């Protein structure tokens with residue numbers, strides 16, 4: 160897919176065409192996850208958008224494309240889903256937006272045509288030499304915080320510190336309850352002493368990252384401006400609290416689909432239950448996109 164010139168000024172997303180029956184998307188209040196309609200309702204409209212090349216897909220990785228693994232190193236993308244993603248990426252822009260390093264996402268996904276926004280959007284890369292780096296000014300501060308965090312959790316069973324290019328994660332999914340309860344205060348202490356960094360919580364993880372008004376949602380809008388046609392509908396699938404930034408930013412120019420079953424507030428407009436439903440949804444979208452429809456016929 161040909162790139163538009165990177166670096167041109169952003170355009171207003173308010174000018175994009177109105178959405179489907181989507182009063183939900185415009186509400187300023189979050190919704191209850193379990194009350195959202197199932198995303199299968201969107202398939203006919205999204206397949207038509209895909210056939211017309213008016214779609215851009217943004218996908219979280221862990222918990223969305225691949226099941227959450229016991230260790231980030233163990234996550235794998237299903238081979239069948241990789242083929243589906245590759246075929247979709249040949250038709251419309253597809254980006255994987257993740258808290259992982261961009262290089263890690265690239266390795267796990269293994270599709271050259273896909274755009275990658277790693278480190279919660281701080282590193283963006285894609286075909287055609289597309290590169291954008293929002294995190295470089297924070298590297299030294301992250302180095303110092305990494306050393307402090309490693310000291311703070313040293314010796315605690317099931318707790319480990321993972322350095323990403325523009326974030327530091329303290330994982331505790333393998334820690335006993337009593338240990339998990341003891342790590343929050345020292346992590347908060349490190350965060351308090353470094354105002355250039357921001358503490359966020361996720362699923363069994365604390366994460367320090369640059370305190371900059373930049374997140375998965377900003378990365379999605381940045382990509383949308385550069386790699387998708389003006390009239391494209393953006394669809395974001397994600398399962399984690401950090402994906403809410405994208406759901407929020409997309410309320411006026413796209414569709415958020417939250418993956419999960421737990422009852423919590425969300426800015427998404429639709430839901431899927433788990434990674435298996437994500438795979439089925441994307442597979443059905445591709446099948447709908449391949450269908451020849453009368454509207455696609457050309458000439459008499």
Ligand SMILES: [Mg+2]
Nearest residue numbers: 219221222399
């Ligand atoms: Mg996730």
